[in-house]
Amino acid sequence: MDLFALLPEVKSKYLELLTIQYKRSKTTGYNHQSQNVFNPEEVLFNTLGFSITRDRSSLISAGTGVFVTKGFVPKGAVVSMYPGTVYQKYEPIFFQSIGNPFIFRCIDGVLIDGNDKGISKAVYRSCSKRDQLGPFQMSDITWLTPAVLNPLAVGQYVNNCSHSKLEDKAANVCYQEFDVPEYFPVELKQYLPNITYSHDMPIVTIRIYCINEVSIHIQIRSQDGDLRSKTPDMSGKVQIPLRCVVLVALREIKQGEELFSNYYTIVN
Numbered sequence: 001m002d003l004f005a006l007l008p009e010v011k012s013k014y015l016e017l018l019t020i021q022y023k024r025s026k027t028t029g030y031n032h033q034s035q036n037v038f039n040p041e042e043v044l045f046n047t048l049g050f051s052i053t054r055d056r057s058s059l060i061s062a063g064t065g066v067f068v069t070k071g072f073v074p075k076g077a078v079v080s081m082y083p084g085t086v087y088q089k090y091e092p093i094f095f096q097s098i099g100n101p102f103i104f105r106c107i108d109g110v111l112i113d114g115n116d117k118g119i120s121k122a123v124y125r126s127c128s129k130r131d132q133l134g135p136f137q138m139s140d141i142t143w144l145t146p147a148v149l150n151p152l153a154v155g156q157y158v159n160n161c162s163h164s165k166l167e168d169k170a171a172n173v174c175y176q177e178f179d180v181p182e183y184f185p186v187e188l189k190q191y192l193p194n195i196t197y198s199h200d201m202p203i204v205t206i207r208i209y210c211i212n213e214v215s216i217h218i219q220i221r222s223q224d225g226d227l228r229s230k231t232p233d234m235s236g237k238v239q240i241p242l243r244c245v246v247l248v249a250l251r252e253i254k255q256g257e258e259l260f261s262n263y264y265t266i267v268n
Contacts, residue, residue: 040148040149040150040151041053041151044151044152045070045071048071048073048077048078049071049072049073049074050068050070050071050072050073050079050253050255051068051069051070051071051151052066052067052068052069052079052080052151052152052154052259053066053067053069053151053154054066054067054154054157055067057159057258058169058258059159059161059169059258062159064157065157065158065159065258065259066080066154066155066157066158066159066258066259067256067257067258067259068253068254068255068256068257068259069255069256070255071255072252072253072254072255073249073252073253074249074252075249075250075251075252076248076249077248077249078152078176078246078247078248079152079173079247079248079249079253079259080152080153080154080155080158080173080246080247080259081150081152081153081154081155081193081194081244081245081246081247082104082112082114082155082156082175082194082244082245082246082247083112083114083116083140083143083153083154083155083156083193083194084102084104084112084113084114084115084120084124084156084193084194085112085113085120085123085124085127085194085195085196085197086110086111086112086194086195086196086197086242086243087110087111087112087113087197088110088197088198088240089108089109089110089111091197091198093111093113093197095119096113096115096119096120096123097113100113100115100120102114102115102116102120102156103115104156104175104245106177106243106245107177110243112194112243112245114155114156115156116143116144116156121144123197124141124144124195125141125144127139127195127196127197128141128195130199131195131196131199133186136186136187136189136190137189137190138186138189138190138195139189139190139192139193139194139195140153140190140191140192140193143193149190149191150191150192150193153193155245155246155247158173158247158259158260158261159258159259159260159261160260160261160262160263161260161261161262162262162263169260170260171250171260171261171262172249172250172251172253172257172259172260173247173248173249173250173253173259173260173261174247174248174250174261174262175245175246175247175248175261175263176245176246176247176248177243177244177245178243178244178245178246179241179242179243179244180192180241180242180243180244182241192242192244194242194243194244195242196240196242196243198240199239199240200238200239200240247259247261
């Protein structure tokens with residue numbers, strides 16, 4: 001699924017904001033203050049018409065929650081992203097999972113560890129450094145810090161209301177899973193708050209087919225038993241697609257409302 005299909009016009013509007021910021025900084029002599037005309041929350045509001053933040057949840061004993069602090073979220077809009085390290089079904093996650101309430105299980109068994117502390121934090125940072133391509137970051141690591149670059153990366157703090165009988169605590173967001181396409185711009189990956197635990201897919205069996213006697217197509221059966229079709233890189237390895245999960249508004253969400261999910265509303 002194309003990420004820009006989930007975030008309509010985000011790229012063009014963001015570039016417009018950068019152009020405005022450049023013109024203002026040029027006019028005022030490029031001083032420090034003028035170079036920071038827009039913070040991430042302002043960019044989010046100016047682009048999508050709302051801003052969100054973490055705060056104490058309205059649910060009893062729920063801890064932290066996520067609220068719409070400005071504007072409103074229209075029905076069908078992406079309101080948040082679930083950050084973290086992405087694990088395939090066959091990859092080790094035992095020690096990271098101990099006492100960890102932030103592990104999200106996708107429909108196909110893929111796991112996303114959204115914990116921003118302890119071992120989970122160290123693993124994410126390590127994988128992010130491993131995949132860095134020269135000056136380009138392949139993922140956003142700022143969600144682990146107070147200075148967040150992508151303010152949407154707070155989806156792990158959206159509380160589940162599956163057992164709540166109160167009408168005002170009904171689910172107003174659902175989870176949408178998708179794999180980031182290979183053609184996704186490399187310079188924009190620094191805003192994606194997810195990274196794969198293993199860079200390459202382990203292969204058990206390989207079958208090579210010739211298509212029209214020109215191109216080579218490889219059919220792969222991985223350790224988890226899934227049959228996949230991929231094209232290898234120059235080293236002969238197959239890169240695992242990056243799984244992302246976004247939270248989509250089920251209805252219009254107004255300023256001051258808390259986001260609530262329901263684990264039974266997952267869209268693959």
